[in-house]
Amino acid sequence: MPAGNSKPPDRPGRRRRAPLVAVALAVMAGIVLDRGASDRALEWPGCGQWWLLSAVLLAAWLWLRSSGRHLTGSVVVLVAAASLAGGWHHWHWNLFSYDDLGRMATLEPYPCCIQAVANAAPERVAAPPESPYRAIPQGEKSQLLITVTRVRNGEHWQPAAGQCELIVDGHLLGVNAGDRVQVFGQFRAPSPARNPGQFDYALHLRADRQLAYVRSQSPDCVTLLQRGSPWNPARWVDNLRSSWQSRLWSALGPQRAPTAAALLLGARNSMPREAVDAFRVTGALHVLVVSGLHAGILMSLVFGLLGMGLLPRRQALLVAVAIVIFYAILTGAHPPVVRAAVLTVLACIGLWFDEQPFALNSLAIAALVVLGLNPADLFRTGPQLSFLCVTVLLWFVSVRWRRPLTPLEFLLRSCEPWYVRAMRWAVSRAGLAMLATLAVWIVSLPLLLESYHLVTPIAVLACVPVFLTVAASLVTGFALLVVGWIVPPLEGTLAAANGLCLDALDWLVNSTSHWPHAYSWSPAPAMWWIVGWYALAPVLLAAGGTRFGWRRTVQLAAVWIACGAAGGIVARSQPQQLEVTFLDVGHGVCAVVTTPEGATLLYDAGSLGSPHYATSTISEYLWSRGSRQIDAVVLSHADVDHFNAVPGLIDRFSIGRVFVSPHMLPPPNDTTNHSAPAELQRLLVSHSIPIEQVELGDRLTLDSVTVADVLYPDRLGSFGGDNSNSLVLVVESAGQRVMLPGDLESPGIDYVMDEPPADCDVLLAPHHGSRRSDPPGFAAWSTPEVVIVSGGPGTVDRNVQQSYQQLGAEVLFTAERGAISAKIDSAGFTISTYLP
Template identity: 40%
Template structure:
């Protein structure tokens, strides 16, 4: 993350502060929060947005800039509330989740595989798990029809499919027929328990399907070879295969989780170890991974082997591809947008403002999924980067402006220069961890009722020298 800070905080502090995207993000978030806790009818949101936009146009032509700005922010807030209402509260009339309950019932349905099957190893037996459980396969499907008696009727909606055993021969984009057990995601049974139903609702998944054996899922029609989802799935599977081929089994599963976000392949004991030590966030694909990737491009650029323009375009393409490859989670979308913005600013010879770029990333994240505003992962990610931008003067490497001071610094013996550079980097990394931990501790305590002090320096990103 400190690499992002260095890229976005080189602007002259004497210049006027202008962050239009930050105002838009605040307005949009206000509308979404209002709809979450004080919902209005969708027509109210739409009419408010349209009327405010029309009023803004009239005021703008009359050059009433200040009042027009407030009216425009009102229009953005109403648009945010309407988008959140549509995403969080409205479904299609043929949504499968409307006809299933928490009671498990058999269901025959057809759908299109959104992701390729992902395998999860069997959990070990212990005192709390006396019934053996085998390997499982998981994939996301978009339902298109369900069977009622002997007739098939149209349906819609996402569903998460779990199959006992290894589901082979299914790829993203394939049309499949399933004979499974269906139910709604369960609500929390105890106070403070993770709300799995709310999490699935934030992904627009209102139905859980379970196949008791791989033969319960059959391929009806192969997907198009031009499907981008299929090519991403193949690329992800190829990466997993390369890791398994060159690394031992136990280490390859950990490498797949760190590099590709395939945490489902980790055994439960290792997951529990990361959870107990408070380092489970290390396994989550986030800005750390994008920062390392961008730092690698920066090192290649420093070697002079490739041109500056080529490296910037290559960084944009590969970072965006990596974001898609890892399921485009909000933290990695945030980091990807910051890196892309920095590259575009460098190509145009302009300086990017930190808060403005971060707010633009937030707007993109909310446009993709407005429920991300209420998820702890998104909140912690954006709060951490905002804190580092705020304290960037402490976290960035000091610049020696006086030529005499530069000459004195360069004339020192190399052991002293190396020692000072190393201790300075260690200090900045440690200070970054302390600042992030201090700022996010209240939010972590509020969300999880716990915090772990021994993870102060576990989630920092490399910064260019």
């Protein structure tokens, strides 16, 4: 045999090496070290120091290599890779242009006029459905990424830089990638986390090097100044993406097109939130993120067509590589699809050279590419889950789950009818798919709990039908976009077929989301336990197939789970003090009362903005404390900004009972009333949550040492409306009192102050600190030491602040300090704020 065609035979027991795994781990370590230094505001190491260190280490490696010290040289190379990655992350995370628009942004919206270049065409954002719980209706929006070039300062233009997101109310048309536009709007810095457990939107945008965003009230506020160059490749891709989205809307209609656009093009923002939530709670949200599943099905179609002999083998591989790279760019080049594209390209390279690339090496290369594009993706849940799931699937494929057939069994099965063999094959493949999904689900569950607080066992049971319907939707969708464009007479037929597949997928997801115990919401384990789980998981998976055995592996995993459960019990032990936390929900109120014996009561739960925002804010705070249930909810009055989070909380927590005043809810037998209070009452009744009316003189016993007295209203109330009849509650423990008056104002507040003074230590300012709540009079009547004003930036009234301060009270605004907590025991009380 000629030497050029010979390959060394694989020896039994030969181990394949994956050196790039060590390089990828070193790169991740460097990124983590720099993030830690950045979070602690350390001046060293900076970008220059990191890269200088990497240059010195690479020079040392060259000397060590020439000296034959390969092991030491390998260690030095890994440290150099970590230093290089640390410098890259430092540049990406910390270094911005001196004239970046974000440097001028504050949390207060500020009017601006800017000129910018559009990075892509606007993406449609679906309007939320009409709801009685939404005080301010919202319509459809458009959003796009822009690169700022100039900002107007008075009558003069000055250079500016930076990328930011432009959000426009309405449907913005006629803008494509590369177009230069002029924008009138308001720009502001994204809000950081303002409550414990809350998602940090500022860090999320900073990871994409965005320090601000611009909001315009109408498409008329955006003027096209100059078309982009027709030779810009980004414009070609953008035009194709926009064209395909338009074809989906025209062929499928507004009901099906958003799901099709999300599946095929990754345009998930066009889907209504309720539809996305159905995918989320059934564990199928990943199908709306273009990833390996989509790339795999696309490659199957491509190879199927090219396998018909249309092209020689190597030319077919080049076409496949070009298609998968183009598809990744077309769908936004997000980390999951980049990872899938890299793995596909490496597989094609292996086929070119008749070699099978080592899977872990390929995965390491994909990680290096993703982190090279954006090192901050290391800290994002999506990329973490993407690589974690693929790693588990690679391990699953490497394990032999069935024993080989004996010759007799093979002979007997070969004699079976074809339909029996087909059925056996289908059941076997379905079982393996469910087993693989179960493995992925178990390993990824702690990360899912940490980020989404969701447990979705239905994902394991529904994985096979979901995969089949998604695959059918993708195949017919790609056919609609490509074949329907080439052969227009087939577009109607392909659209009908794709519509049937999408309807089947929507039906499957929506029906399974209503199954009993299909999903549940839960607090996350402690961070130390999650880190330990993912440090232990590779050891357990590797040991399962060795002499250590699966039984011992399962026992060790059970021990670690028991440690986490014990740690959770200790963490949730009785606080031995009363804690009242006033969450920052914008213009709204939510005071979370945690008694010394661990009971949880909410006084109001709502916001003037999105009900979803209020629900998420309250839920994330409760989960951060390990809470699974709410013992009681007290609703002050019938304004939606005080209760519109309750419907969402019903789905996420077990609620013991709801207390209202006699003036809060309409008669229960009035079926013609569709106001928010009436709909809330029906919802509570449908979930068998008791509703109790309380009035002046009633006392709620929260635990053996904590009570709550109702000071107002009585059954007659006042004639001033909902605010005037707000339920006033005073929580008392260890001799300390916290007063919660809702939106109390005249004439109701006058009735209250006609009673003998009620001294309190901590006061929630009535009606978000409004002047109509008689701050001087109420301060003199209640004599608080600390006053908390719950509301948005517009509620910061310095005159009201002075009214309370003149009587010796400290005044704190949630709009400025985020969540504010009062911890009370027999020694007194202490106040802490989430933001400094």
